[in-house]
Amino acid sequence: MNWDEQKTPVANGDPDPATPSAGQVDGGAVQPDSAGRASTPEAEHPVPVVRERAAGPESRTGKQIHVSVDLHDLIMGMPITPEDVERFRRRHMLGRMIHALLTWGLAASTTTMLAGLVLELATGHRIPDHVPQFREALRGVLSLDGSAFLAIGFLLLIATPILRVIGAFLVFLYEHDWRYAAVTFAVLAILFVSIMFGKG
Amino acid sequence: MVQTFLIFAVGLAVGGLGSMLGIGGGVLLIPLLTGLFGIDIRSAIGASIISVIATSSAAGAVYVERGLTHTRLAMVLEIATTAGALAGGMTAVLVSSRVLYLVFGLVLLYVVFSMRGFRSYEQGIHATGNLDTSYRDPLTGEVTTYGIRHLPLGMGASFLAGNISGLLGIGGGVVKVPIMNLVMGLPMRAAIATSNFMIGVTAATSAIIYYQHGYIRPDSAVPTALGVLMGARLGTIIGGRVRSQRLKQIFQVVLLVFAAMMLVRAFHV
Numbered sequence: 432m433n434w435d436e437q438k439t440p441v442a443n444g445d446p447d448p449a450t451p452s453a454g455q456v457d458g459g460a461v462q463p464d465s466a467g468r469a470s471t472p473e474a475e476h477p478v479p480v481v482r483e484r485a486a487g488p489e490s491r492t493g494k495q496i497h498v499s500v501d502l503h504d505l506i507m508g509m510p511i512t513p514e515d516v517e518r519f520r521r522r523h524m525l526g527r528m529i530h531a532l533l534t535w536g537l538a539a540s541t542t543t544m545l546a547g548l549v550l551e552l553a554t555g556h557r558i559p560d561h562v563p564q565f566r567e568a569l570r571g572v573l574s575l576d577g578s579a580f581l582a583i584g585f586l587l588l589i590a591t592p593i594l595r596v597i598g599a600f601l602v603f604l605y606e607h608d609w610r611y612a613a614v615t616f617a618v619l620a621i622l623f624v625s626i627m628f629g630k631g
Numbered sequence: 632m633v634q635t636f637l638i639f640a641v642g643l644a645v646g647g648l649g650s651m652l653g654i655g656g657g658v659l660l661i662p663l664l665t666g667l668f669g670i671d672i673r674s675a676i677g678a679s680i681i682s683v684i685a686t687s688s689a690a691g692a693v694y695v696e697r698g699l700t701h702t703r704l705a706m707v708l709e710i711a712t713t714a715g716a717l718a719g720g721m722t723a724v725l726v727s728s729r730v731l732y733l734v735f736g737l738v739l740l741y742v743v744f745s746m747r748g749f750r751s752y753e754q755g756i757h758a759t760g761n762l763d764t765s766y767r768d769p770l771t772g773e774v775t776t777y778g779i780r781h782l783p784l785g786m787g788a789s790f791l792a793g794n795i796s797g798l799l800g801i802g803g804g805v806v807k808v809p810i811m812n813l814v815m816g817l818p819m820r821a822a823i824a825t826s827n828f829m830i831g832v833t834a835a836t837s838a839i840i841y842y843q844h845g846y847i848r849p850d851s852a853v854p855t856a857l858g859v860l861m862g863a864r865l866g867t868i869i870g871g872r873v874r875s876q877r878l879k880q881i882f883q884v885v886l887l888v889f890a891a892m893m894l895v896r897a898f899h900v
Contacts, residue, residue, distance in 0.1 A: 525702060526695055533692040533831075537685065541860065544853050548635075558635055558850035562842070581849040588681060588856070589838045591688050592831030599706060614706050621713040622836055629720070629840035 528598045536591030540584050547580030593622055635854045638668065642682065642858020643865070649686075650866030652882060653823075655830075656859050657683055657801030658742050661735065662889035665896075670851050672728050672735075676800030677846035680838045682859040683802050687831035689860060698766045699824035701817065704779060707762075708825075711786040712793030712803070712833040719797025720837030724844045729897050735799050736893035742805050743886045746879060751819045752812055759816065766821060780816045788814075789829070797837035802830040 551558055554577065562582040563571060571579025596618050603612040641663050642656075649656040657679040664675035694700045723731060759778030767774050779785070788810035792803035804826045811822035841847050 526698070529695050529702065530692050533688045533695070537688045537692070541685070541857065544857065547849070548853055548857075552632070552635075557632075558853065560848045560850050561845050562847065562849060578849060581853055585681065585842065585847055585849075585852070588684055588688075589835045589842065592684060592835045596706075596709070596832055599702070611703060611706060614710065617710045618706065618713050618832065621710070621717055622832070622839070625713075625717050625720070625836045625839045630843045 525599060525602050528602060529595055532595045532598050533591060536587060536594060540587035540591065542584075543580050543587055544584030547577045547582075547584055550575060550577030550580060593619075596622070634668065635850065638664070638851055639854035639858040641667065642855040643862040644858075646682075646686070646859035646862020646864075647866035647869070648862075648882075649859075650863040651869075652879065654742070654746070655683065655802035655804055656686065656863075657799070658739060658805075658886065659889075660855060660859070661800060662739075662892055664851060664855070666889075666892060668851070670848075672731050673723065673841070673844075673846045674848050674851055676723065676731070677838075677841040677848060678852040678855040679800035680796075680834050680841060681847060681852045682856045683796075683800065683834045684831055684838060685856045685860050686863055687802065687827055687834065689863065691828045691831055694824035694827060697824075699820055700828045701762070701764050701821055701825045702828070703764075704762050704817075705825050705828045707782070708785060708789040708807075709829050709832055711789035712796070712807075712829050713836045715790040715793025715795075716797035716833045716836040717793075717840075719794040719799075720840035721797075723798045723837070724840060724846070731799065732893045733897035734795075736890045736897060738795060738799060738801070739886055739890035739893060743883050743890065745805055745809065746883055746886075752816070753818060756816055756818050766818075768820070775818050775821075777816060777818055777821065781814050785810060785815045792826075793833050793836075796830070796833050797840075800834075800837070800841075802827075803833065804830060 548558070556577060559578045559581070562568070562585060563579060568579040568582040568586075572583060596615055600612060600615040600619060603609075603615060642660070645656040645659045645663070648659065660679045660682060661672065661675045664670045664678060665672050670678070691700070695702070756775065756777045758776050759780055761779045761782070763776065763778040765774055765776035788807060792806040795801065795806060796803035804823070807826040807829070808819075808822050811817045811826060812819050815822075817825065838847065
Protein backbone atom coordinates (compact mmCIF):
# COMPACT_ATOMS: atom_id res chain seq x y z
CA MET A 432 0.00 0.00 0.00
CA ASN A 433 1.30 3.36 -0.95
CA TRP A 434 0.71 6.18 1.43
CA ASP A 435 1.77 8.87 -0.90
CA GLU A 436 -0.81 11.60 -0.98
CA GLN A 437 -1.02 12.17 -4.67
CA LYS A 438 -1.63 8.50 -5.20
CA THR A 439 -4.42 8.17 -2.68
CA PRO A 440 -7.44 7.28 -4.76
CA VAL A 441 -10.46 9.48 -4.37
CA ALA A 442 -13.08 7.03 -3.27
CA ASN A 443 -16.10 8.90 -4.53
CA GLY A 444 -16.94 12.26 -5.92
CA ASP A 445 -19.31 13.24 -3.13
CA PRO A 446 -17.87 15.83 -0.86
CA ASP A 447 -17.57 14.86 2.73
CA PRO A 448 -20.47 16.28 4.75
CA ALA A 449 -18.09 17.65 7.31
CA THR A 450 -15.91 19.36 4.77
CA PRO A 451 -17.72 22.58 3.88
CA SER A 452 -18.00 23.78 7.44
CA ALA A 453 -14.38 22.92 8.06
CA GLY A 454 -13.40 24.85 4.99
CA GLN A 455 -15.19 27.90 6.32
CA VAL A 456 -13.49 27.62 9.63
CA ASP A 457 -10.18 27.81 7.84
CA GLY A 458 -11.21 30.80 5.81
CA GLY A 459 -11.47 28.64 2.73
CA ALA A 460 -7.73 28.38 2.59
CA VAL A 461 -7.74 24.63 2.33
CA GLN A 462 -9.80 22.34 0.22
CA PRO A 463 -9.21 18.84 1.42
CA ASP A 464 -10.89 17.28 -1.59
CA SER A 465 -8.70 19.01 -4.10
CA ALA A 466 -5.74 17.81 -2.08
CA GLY A 467 -6.53 14.40 -3.44
CA ARG A 468 -7.63 13.07 -0.14
CA ALA A 469 -10.03 10.20 0.00
CA SER A 470 -13.42 11.02 1.37
CA THR A 471 -14.45 7.90 3.11
CA PRO A 472 -17.84 6.25 3.10
CA GLU A 473 -17.75 6.09 6.89
CA ALA A 474 -18.19 9.82 6.87
CA GLU A 475 -21.90 9.27 6.51
CA HIS A 476 -21.98 7.90 10.01
CA PRO A 477 -21.45 9.89 13.14
CA VAL A 478 -17.76 9.54 13.70
CA PRO A 479 -15.61 11.67 15.93
CA VAL A 480 -14.53 14.73 14.04
CA VAL A 481 -11.65 16.74 15.35
CA ARG A 482 -12.47 20.37 14.75
CA GLU A 483 -9.86 22.02 16.85
CA ARG A 484 -6.25 22.29 15.98
CA ALA A 485 -5.51 20.38 19.07
CA ALA A 486 -1.88 19.63 18.45
CA GLY A 487 -0.71 23.10 19.35
CA PRO A 488 1.84 23.34 16.55
CA GLU A 489 2.45 26.93 17.60
CA SER A 490 4.42 25.54 20.46
CA ARG A 491 8.02 25.42 19.41
CA THR A 492 9.07 23.13 22.17
CA GLY A 493 8.45 19.54 22.89
CA LYS A 494 7.46 16.83 20.51
CA GLN A 495 4.24 18.39 19.35
CA ILE A 496 5.94 20.49 16.74
CA HIS A 497 6.92 17.40 14.77
CA VAL A 498 3.34 16.52 14.06
CA SER A 499 2.17 19.89 12.79
CA VAL A 500 2.20 19.26 9.03
CA ASP A 501 0.59 15.89 9.12
CA LEU A 502 -1.90 16.63 11.77
CA HIS A 503 -3.47 19.57 10.06
CA ASP A 504 -3.96 17.31 7.07
CA LEU A 505 -5.99 15.14 9.35
CA ILE A 506 -8.00 17.66 11.26
CA MET A 507 -9.75 19.69 8.63
CA GLY A 508 -13.01 18.48 10.03
CA MET A 509 -12.46 15.17 8.33
CA PRO A 510 -13.13 11.97 10.21
CA ILE A 511 -9.94 10.28 11.22
CA THR A 512 -9.63 6.77 9.87
CA PRO A 513 -7.11 4.19 11.02
CA GLU A 514 -5.48 4.64 7.63
CA ASP A 515 -4.99 8.33 8.35
CA VAL A 516 -3.37 7.53 11.63
CA GLU A 517 -1.06 5.04 9.97
CA ARG A 518 -0.14 7.46 7.19
CA PHE A 519 0.48 10.15 9.74
CA ARG A 520 2.66 7.87 11.84
CA ARG A 521 4.81 6.92 8.88
CA ARG A 522 5.31 10.42 7.49
CA HIS A 523 6.12 11.50 10.97
CA MET A 524 8.86 8.90 11.02
CA LEU A 525 10.59 10.33 7.93
CA GLY A 526 10.64 13.87 9.28
CA ARG A 527 11.85 12.82 12.68
CA MET A 528 14.59 10.67 11.22
CA ILE A 529 15.79 13.54 8.98
CA HIS A 530 15.74 16.00 11.84
CA ALA A 531 17.72 13.67 14.12
CA LEU A 532 20.33 12.79 11.47
CA LEU A 533 20.95 16.41 10.49
CA THR A 534 21.16 17.62 14.07
CA TRP A 535 23.43 14.87 15.36
CA GLY A 536 25.60 14.76 12.26
CA LEU A 537 26.24 18.48 12.50
CA ALA A 538 26.93 18.29 16.23
CA ALA A 539 29.36 15.39 15.79
CA SER A 540 31.27 17.03 12.95
CA THR A 541 31.60 20.47 14.54
CA THR A 542 32.69 18.91 17.83
CA THR A 543 35.33 16.85 16.04
CA MET A 544 36.58 19.86 14.08
CA LEU A 545 36.75 21.98 17.24
CA ALA A 546 38.67 19.21 19.02
CA GLY A 547 41.10 19.05 16.10
CA LEU A 548 41.53 22.81 16.12
CA VAL A 549 42.20 22.88 19.85
CA LEU A 550 44.64 19.95 19.62
CA GLU A 551 46.58 21.58 16.79
CA LEU A 552 46.79 24.93 18.54
CA ALA A 553 47.61 23.36 21.93
CA THR A 554 50.48 21.33 20.49
CA GLY A 555 51.78 24.44 18.76
CA HIS A 556 51.27 23.15 15.24
CA ARG A 557 50.12 25.29 12.40
CA ILE A 558 46.73 24.30 11.08
CA PRO A 559 47.67 21.96 8.21
CA ASP A 560 46.91 22.90 4.62
CA HIS A 561 45.93 19.40 3.58
CA VAL A 562 43.98 16.55 5.08
CA PRO A 563 45.32 13.01 5.48
CA GLN A 564 43.73 10.16 3.60
CA PHE A 565 40.95 8.37 5.35
CA ARG A 566 42.98 5.44 6.74
CA GLU A 567 45.76 7.66 8.02
CA ALA A 568 43.12 9.83 9.61
CA LEU A 569 41.61 6.89 11.48
CA ARG A 570 45.05 5.91 12.78
CA GLY A 571 45.81 9.53 13.63
CA VAL A 572 42.73 9.85 15.81
CA LEU A 573 44.06 7.11 18.08
CA SER A 574 47.30 9.01 18.58
CA LEU A 575 45.38 12.27 19.20
CA ASP A 576 46.71 13.85 16.03
CA GLY A 577 44.85 17.12 15.47
CA SER A 578 44.84 17.01 11.68
CA ALA A 579 43.23 13.57 11.81
CA PHE A 580 40.39 15.03 13.86
CA LEU A 581 39.99 17.80 11.31
CA ALA A 582 39.77 15.27 8.48
CA ILE A 583 37.22 13.13 10.35
CA GLY A 584 35.25 16.30 11.09
CA PHE A 585 35.10 17.12 7.37
CA LEU A 586 34.07 13.61 6.48
CA LEU A 587 31.34 13.60 9.13
CA LEU A 588 30.07 16.92 7.83
CA ILE A 589 30.00 15.69 4.22
CA ALA A 590 28.43 12.42 5.36
CA THR A 591 25.58 14.13 7.22
CA PRO A 592 23.37 14.97 4.20
CA ILE A 593 24.34 11.66 2.58
CA LEU A 594 23.22 9.73 5.67
CA ARG A 595 19.98 11.67 5.45
CA VAL A 596 19.45 10.29 1.92
CA ILE A 597 20.34 6.75 3.00
CA GLY A 598 17.93 7.06 5.94
CA ALA A 599 15.13 8.23 3.65
CA PHE A 600 15.87 5.37 1.26
CA LEU A 601 15.50 2.86 4.12
CA VAL A 602 12.28 4.48 5.33
CA PHE A 603 10.82 4.30 1.82
CA LEU A 604 11.83 0.65 1.52
CA TYR A 605 10.21 -0.07 4.86
CA GLU A 606 7.05 1.66 3.67
CA HIS A 607 7.10 -0.27 0.38
CA ASP A 608 7.11 3.10 -1.34
CA TRP A 609 9.06 1.85 -4.33
CA ARG A 610 8.84 5.01 -6.36
CA TYR A 611 10.55 7.14 -3.76
CA ALA A 612 12.94 4.37 -2.87
CA ALA A 613 14.05 4.49 -6.53
CA VAL A 614 14.30 8.30 -6.42
CA THR A 615 16.56 8.27 -3.36
CA PHE A 616 18.54 5.38 -4.80
CA ALA A 617 19.27 7.44 -7.92
CA VAL A 618 20.69 10.21 -5.71
CA LEU A 619 22.84 7.65 -3.90
CA ALA A 620 24.08 6.32 -7.25
CA ILE A 621 25.23 9.82 -8.26
CA LEU A 622 26.98 10.22 -4.91
CA PHE A 623 28.67 6.87 -5.49
CA VAL A 624 29.97 8.06 -8.86
CA SER A 625 31.32 11.17 -7.15
CA ILE A 626 33.11 9.06 -4.53
CA MET A 627 34.56 6.53 -6.99
CA PHE A 628 35.44 8.75 -9.92
CA GLY A 629 35.84 12.15 -8.25
CA LYS A 630 39.59 11.69 -8.25
CA GLY A 631 39.51 12.15 -11.99
CA MET B 632 47.23 31.52 14.32
CA VAL B 633 46.26 35.14 13.69
CA GLN B 634 45.07 34.25 10.22
CA THR B 635 42.91 31.46 11.66
CA PHE B 636 41.11 33.95 13.89
CA LEU B 637 40.77 36.48 11.09
CA ILE B 638 39.21 33.85 8.81
CA PHE B 639 36.92 32.85 11.67
CA ALA B 640 35.88 36.50 12.06
CA VAL B 641 35.15 36.78 8.34
CA GLY B 642 33.04 33.63 8.55
CA LEU B 643 31.21 35.05 11.55
CA ALA B 644 30.36 38.25 9.68
CA VAL B 645 29.34 36.42 6.52
CA GLY B 646 27.15 33.97 8.44
CA GLY B 647 25.44 36.78 10.33
CA LEU B 648 24.86 38.96 7.26
CA GLY B 649 23.75 36.00 5.19
CA SER B 650 21.08 34.95 7.66
CA MET B 651 19.85 38.53 8.06
CA LEU B 652 19.66 39.20 4.32
CA GLY B 653 18.45 35.75 3.42
CA ILE B 654 21.27 34.99 1.02
CA GLY B 655 23.79 32.20 1.14
CA GLY B 656 27.28 32.96 2.36
CA GLY B 657 29.21 31.58 -0.60
CA VAL B 658 28.90 34.66 -2.78
CA LEU B 659 30.61 36.69 -0.04
CA LEU B 660 33.05 34.09 1.26
CA ILE B 661 34.91 33.33 -1.93
CA PRO B 662 35.74 36.95 -2.88
CA LEU B 663 36.76 37.66 0.74
CA LEU B 664 38.92 34.56 1.14
CA THR B 665 40.68 35.09 -2.18
CA GLY B 666 40.92 38.87 -1.82
CA LEU B 667 41.89 39.27 1.85
CA PHE B 668 43.92 36.15 2.50
CA GLY B 669 45.32 35.32 -0.91
CA ILE B 670 43.81 31.84 -0.80
CA ASP B 671 43.59 30.35 -4.28
CA ILE B 672 40.09 30.19 -5.66
CA ARG B 673 39.70 26.43 -5.58
CA SER B 674 40.62 26.24 -1.90
CA ALA B 675 38.25 29.14 -1.24
CA ILE B 676 35.55 27.18 -3.05
CA GLY B 677 36.41 24.16 -0.89
CA ALA B 678 36.08 26.21 2.31
CA SER B 679 32.82 27.68 1.06
CA ILE B 680 31.30 24.34 0.12
CA ILE B 681 32.03 23.00 3.61
CA SER B 682 30.30 26.02 5.15
CA VAL B 683 27.38 25.58 2.77
CA ILE B 684 26.88 21.97 3.91
CA ALA B 685 27.04 23.05 7.55
CA THR B 686 24.49 25.86 7.22
CA SER B 687 22.18 23.74 5.08
CA SER B 688 22.17 20.99 7.70
CA ALA B 689 21.58 23.44 10.54
CA ALA B 690 18.75 25.30 8.80
CA GLY B 691 17.39 22.12 7.24
CA ALA B 692 16.79 20.53 10.63
CA VAL B 693 14.77 23.58 11.73
CA TYR B 694 12.73 23.82 8.52
CA VAL B 695 11.90 20.11 8.54
CA GLU B 696 10.82 20.35 12.14
CA ARG B 697 8.48 23.24 11.32
CA GLY B 698 7.09 21.31 8.40
CA LEU B 699 8.05 23.90 5.77
CA THR B 700 10.15 21.53 3.66
CA HIS B 701 8.54 19.53 0.89
CA THR B 702 10.75 16.50 1.50
CA ARG B 703 9.44 14.36 -1.33
CA LEU B 704 9.74 17.06 -3.94
CA ALA B 705 13.23 17.80 -2.61
CA MET B 706 14.22 14.19 -3.10
CA VAL B 707 13.03 14.20 -6.70
CA LEU B 708 14.81 17.46 -7.52
CA GLU B 709 17.95 16.24 -5.77
CA ILE B 710 18.51 13.82 -8.64
CA ALA B 711 19.00 16.86 -10.86
CA THR B 712 20.97 18.99 -8.40
CA THR B 713 23.43 16.21 -7.50
CA ALA B 714 23.93 15.32 -11.17
CA GLY B 715 24.59 19.00 -11.85
CA ALA B 716 26.98 19.22 -8.90
CA LEU B 717 28.84 16.15 -10.09
CA ALA B 718 29.37 17.71 -13.51
CA GLY B 719 30.20 21.10 -11.97
CA GLY B 720 32.71 19.69 -9.48
CA MET B 721 34.44 17.62 -12.14
CA THR B 722 34.66 20.71 -14.36
CA ALA B 723 35.94 22.96 -11.58
CA VAL B 724 38.98 20.80 -10.85
CA LEU B 725 39.88 20.71 -14.54
CA VAL B 726 39.43 24.24 -15.91
CA SER B 727 41.83 27.13 -15.29
CA SER B 728 41.22 29.52 -12.39
CA ARG B 729 40.47 32.27 -14.87
CA VAL B 730 37.35 30.47 -16.02
CA LEU B 731 36.20 30.10 -12.40
CA TYR B 732 36.80 33.80 -11.73
CA LEU B 733 34.91 34.70 -14.88
CA VAL B 734 31.88 32.52 -14.13
CA PHE B 735 31.89 33.68 -10.51
CA GLY B 736 31.90 37.32 -11.60
CA LEU B 737 28.95 36.71 -13.90
CA VAL B 738 26.99 34.80 -11.24
CA LEU B 739 27.64 37.68 -8.80
CA LEU B 740 26.16 40.10 -11.32
CA TYR B 741 23.10 37.88 -11.53
CA VAL B 742 22.85 37.82 -7.72
CA VAL B 743 22.94 41.63 -7.62
CA PHE B 744 20.23 41.69 -10.27
CA SER B 745 18.08 39.13 -8.46
CA MET B 746 18.39 41.05 -5.19
CA ARG B 747 16.17 43.74 -6.67
CA GLY B 748 13.60 41.18 -5.72
CA PHE B 749 10.82 39.69 -7.75
CA ARG B 750 7.10 39.84 -7.05
CA SER B 751 6.76 36.53 -5.33
CA TYR B 752 3.85 34.50 -6.50
CA GLU B 753 1.46 33.74 -3.64
CA GLN B 754 -2.05 34.40 -4.96
CA GLY B 755 -2.71 31.53 -7.32
CA ILE B 756 -1.19 28.86 -5.14
CA HIS B 757 -3.40 25.81 -4.88
CA ALA B 758 -3.41 22.06 -4.91
CA THR B 759 -2.73 20.55 -8.33
CA GLY B 760 -3.07 16.87 -7.56
CA ASN B 761 0.66 16.46 -8.12
CA LEU B 762 2.71 16.05 -4.93
CA ASP B 763 0.21 18.08 -2.95
CA THR B 764 1.19 19.03 0.55
CA SER B 765 0.48 21.73 3.06
CA TYR B 766 2.18 23.60 5.83
CA ARG B 767 1.21 25.89 8.63
CA ASP B 768 2.75 29.31 8.73
CA PRO B 769 4.70 29.38 11.99
CA LEU B 770 3.79 33.02 12.63
CA THR B 771 0.19 33.44 11.51
CA GLY B 772 -0.95 29.84 11.95
CA GLU B 773 -2.50 29.96 8.50
CA VAL B 774 -2.50 26.70 6.57
CA THR B 775 -1.45 26.72 2.93
CA THR B 776 -2.03 23.77 0.64
CA TYR B 777 -0.19 23.62 -2.64
CA GLY B 778 0.76 21.25 -5.42
CA ILE B 779 3.54 21.17 -7.96
CA ARG B 780 3.46 22.33 -11.55
CA HIS B 781 6.04 22.10 -14.34
CA LEU B 782 8.21 19.48 -12.68
CA PRO B 783 10.44 18.93 -15.79
CA LEU B 784 11.24 22.63 -15.92
CA GLY B 785 12.02 22.51 -12.21
CA MET B 786 14.36 19.59 -12.82
CA GLY B 787 16.17 21.64 -15.46
CA ALA B 788 16.56 24.62 -13.15
CA SER B 789 17.75 22.30 -10.38
CA PHE B 790 20.39 20.83 -12.65
CA LEU B 791 21.63 24.32 -13.47
CA ALA B 792 21.62 25.29 -9.79
CA GLY B 793 23.54 22.14 -8.88
CA ASN B 794 25.97 22.82 -11.69
CA ILE B 795 26.73 26.33 -10.46
CA SER B 796 26.96 25.04 -6.90
CA GLY B 797 29.49 22.38 -7.86
CA LEU B 798 31.48 24.75 -10.04
CA LEU B 799 31.66 27.70 -7.66
CA GLY B 800 31.01 26.36 -4.16
CA ILE B 801 27.87 28.38 -3.54
CA GLY B 802 24.48 27.00 -2.55
CA GLY B 803 22.57 27.75 -5.75
CA GLY B 804 19.38 28.83 -3.99
CA VAL B 805 19.47 32.07 -5.96
CA VAL B 806 18.70 30.06 -9.10
CA LYS B 807 16.24 27.54 -7.63
CA VAL B 808 14.04 29.62 -5.35
CA PRO B 809 12.61 32.00 -8.00
CA ILE B 810 11.87 29.07 -10.34
CA MET B 811 10.29 27.03 -7.56
CA ASN B 812 8.07 29.92 -6.58
CA LEU B 813 7.19 31.46 -9.95
CA VAL B 814 7.09 28.38 -12.16
CA MET B 815 6.51 25.37 -9.93
CA GLY B 816 3.97 27.08 -7.69
CA LEU B 817 5.53 26.59 -4.27
CA PRO B 818 4.81 29.30 -1.72
CA MET B 819 7.90 31.40 -1.03
CA ARG B 820 8.52 29.96 2.44
CA ALA B 821 8.27 26.40 1.21
CA ALA B 822 10.49 27.19 -1.79
CA ILE B 823 13.22 28.57 0.48
CA ALA B 824 13.00 25.66 2.93
CA THR B 825 12.95 23.03 0.19
CA SER B 826 15.81 24.63 -1.74
CA ASN B 827 17.89 24.83 1.42
CA PHE B 828 17.17 21.19 2.16
CA MET B 829 18.53 20.10 -1.22
CA ILE B 830 21.67 22.22 -0.93
CA GLY B 831 23.26 19.91 1.68
CA VAL B 832 23.45 16.79 -0.44
CA THR B 833 24.20 18.83 -3.56
CA ALA B 834 27.19 20.45 -1.89
CA ALA B 835 28.28 17.07 -0.49
CA THR B 836 28.49 15.68 -4.04
CA SER B 837 31.01 18.27 -5.16
CA ALA B 838 32.72 18.45 -1.74
CA ILE B 839 33.71 14.79 -2.21
CA ILE B 840 35.45 15.74 -5.47
CA TYR B 841 37.16 18.77 -3.92
CA TYR B 842 38.25 16.68 -0.94
CA GLN B 843 39.85 14.06 -3.13
CA HIS B 844 41.78 16.74 -4.98
CA GLY B 845 43.02 18.33 -1.75
CA TYR B 846 41.13 21.58 -2.17
CA ILE B 847 39.45 21.32 1.22
CA ARG B 848 42.21 22.74 3.36
CA PRO B 849 41.75 22.64 7.11
CA ASP B 850 43.56 25.95 7.64
CA SER B 851 40.88 27.84 5.73
CA ALA B 852 37.85 25.55 5.74
CA VAL B 853 37.63 24.83 9.50
CA PRO B 854 37.65 28.43 10.76
CA THR B 855 35.34 29.46 7.91
CA ALA B 856 32.77 26.76 8.59
CA LEU B 857 32.75 27.26 12.36
CA GLY B 858 32.54 31.03 11.91
CA VAL B 859 29.69 30.88 9.41
CA LEU B 860 27.71 28.46 11.57
CA MET B 861 28.10 30.61 14.66
CA GLY B 862 27.44 33.81 12.71
CA ALA B 863 24.24 32.43 11.23
CA ARG B 864 23.06 31.43 14.68
CA LEU B 865 23.88 34.88 16.06
CA GLY B 866 22.21 36.52 13.06
CA THR B 867 18.92 34.76 13.70
CA ILE B 868 19.10 35.58 17.41
CA ILE B 869 19.91 39.26 16.89
CA GLY B 870 17.98 40.35 13.88
CA GLY B 871 16.10 37.66 12.05
CA ARG B 872 15.42 38.76 8.52
CA VAL B 873 16.14 42.41 7.95
CA ARG B 874 13.77 44.23 5.65
CA SER B 875 15.87 47.37 5.53
CA GLN B 876 16.12 48.61 1.97
CA ARG B 877 19.23 50.61 2.80
CA LEU B 878 21.16 47.53 3.96
CA LYS B 879 20.19 45.73 0.78
CA GLN B 880 21.43 48.61 -1.36
CA ILE B 881 24.76 48.77 0.44
CA PHE B 882 25.02 45.07 -0.03
CA GLN B 883 24.34 45.26 -3.74
CA VAL B 884 27.15 47.78 -4.13
CA VAL B 885 29.52 45.49 -2.20
CA LEU B 886 28.59 42.57 -4.42
CA LEU B 887 29.12 44.71 -7.54
CA VAL B 888 32.62 45.54 -6.29
CA PHE B 889 33.24 41.85 -5.70
CA ALA B 890 32.00 41.02 -9.18
CA ALA B 891 34.38 43.59 -10.63
CA MET B 892 37.25 42.11 -8.60
CA MET B 893 36.49 38.65 -9.91
CA LEU B 894 36.22 39.82 -13.52
CA VAL B 895 39.51 41.73 -13.23
CA ARG B 896 41.19 38.55 -12.03
CA ALA B 897 39.66 36.62 -14.89
CA PHE B 898 41.12 38.94 -17.49
CA HIS B 899 44.27 40.09 -15.70
CA VAL B 900 47.40 39.33 -17.63
